[in-house]
Amino acid sequence: MRKPIVAGNWKMHKTVAEAEELVMMLQKDIEKISSIESVFCVPFTSLFKVSSMLQNSSIGVGVQNIHWEKQGAFTGEISPLMVKEFAKYAIIGHSERRAYFGETDTTVNIRVIAALTNDIVPIMCVGETLYENQKRMTLDVITRQMKIGLQNIGNEFAEKIVIAYEPVWAIGTGLACDPVTANDIIFHAIRTPLKNIFGEKVSQTVRVQYGGSVNGSNARDYFSQPEIDGALVGGASLKPDFIEIIKAAAK
Numbered sequence: 001m002r003k004p005i006v007a008g009n010w011k012m013h014k015t016v017a018e019a020e021e022l023v024m025m026l027q028k029d030i031e032k033i034s035s036i037e038s039v040f041c042v043p044f045t046s047l048f049k050v051s052s053m054l055q056n057s058s059i060g061v062g063v064q065n066i067h068w069e070k071q072g073a074f075t076g077e078i079s080p081l082m083v084k085e086f087a088k089y090a091i092i093g094h095s096e097r098r099a100y101f102g103e104t105d106t107t108v109n110i111r112v113i114a115a116l117t118n119d120i121v122p123i124m125c126v127g128e129t130l131y132e133n134q135k136r137m138t139l140d141v142i143t144r145q146m147k148i149g150l151q152n153i154g155n156e157f158a159e160k161i162v163i164a165y166e167p168v169w170a171i172g173t174g175l176a177c178d179p180v181t182a183n184d185i186i187f188h189a190i191r192t193p194l195k196n197i198f199g200e201k202v203s204q205t206v207r208v209q210y211g212g213s214v215n216g217s218n219a220r221d222y223f224s225q226p227e228i229d230g231a232l233v234g235g236a237s238l239k240p241d242f243i244e245i246i247k248a249a250a251k
């Protein structure tokens with residue numbers, strides 16, 4: 001049995017004071033639900049505050065990106081070594097980073113490796129754009145993202161990885177992907193490559209989230225699918241609705 005993992009991606013939202021407020025609003029209710037791994041992926045500026053607040057909590061803390069080097073002349077970047085003092089998770093290769101900040105399958109790969117070798121759980125995002133979806137390229141695109149994103153990784157690390165399937169056209173648009181379709185895509189373009197790369201055991205251990213307009217009302221439809229082990233949540237993670245998503249995952 002894979003333990004479901006629901007992560008909130010706060011994106012570029014919340015000052016430190018606002019982050020504190022949001023954690024206070026959600027913390028107690030989320031901590032009551034221990035059958036789910038829940039995570040707040042916060043902006044770097046709130047990392048110290050939020051991780052102090054959640055020091056003895058079952059809620060995990062994550063970031064939204066890391067650099068692949070431990071240190072060096074990389075102005076404006078944050079290394080896994082700096083992050084691991086505060087956070088256990090890192091979102092890697094989110095489509096917004098791929099679209100606006102030049103992230104490629106290859107840079108995703110070296111960031112995933114940096115996370116794993118620094119004891120950080122990578123949440124590696126894959127997903128097709130609207131154009132790719134309409135051109136029926138979905139399975140090819142995701143299979144490629146999986147293959148390159150996960151190259152040069154030993155089996156001893158592989159089970160720790162979390163994959164988030166996020167159709168780009170469903171992110172922040174309210175246009176969620178049909179749960180049965182998402183399940184099917186995950187089976188063919190995520191579990192199958194996992195099996196080809198790492199073997200059957202790893203492919204059955206790695207958790208796969210769905211992401212893209214998940215909210216308290218539709219969450220249950222995703223979690224009832226056999227290949228979906230949680231969600232990566234943007235907009236709804238900044239609201240009380242996030243608790244409803246976690247509750248749905250626990251059912």
Ligand code: PGA
Pocket residue numbers: 009166170171172173174211212213214232233234235236
């Ligand atoms: P959304 O974002 O839930 O607001 O669609 C999901 C994400 O970008 O991870």
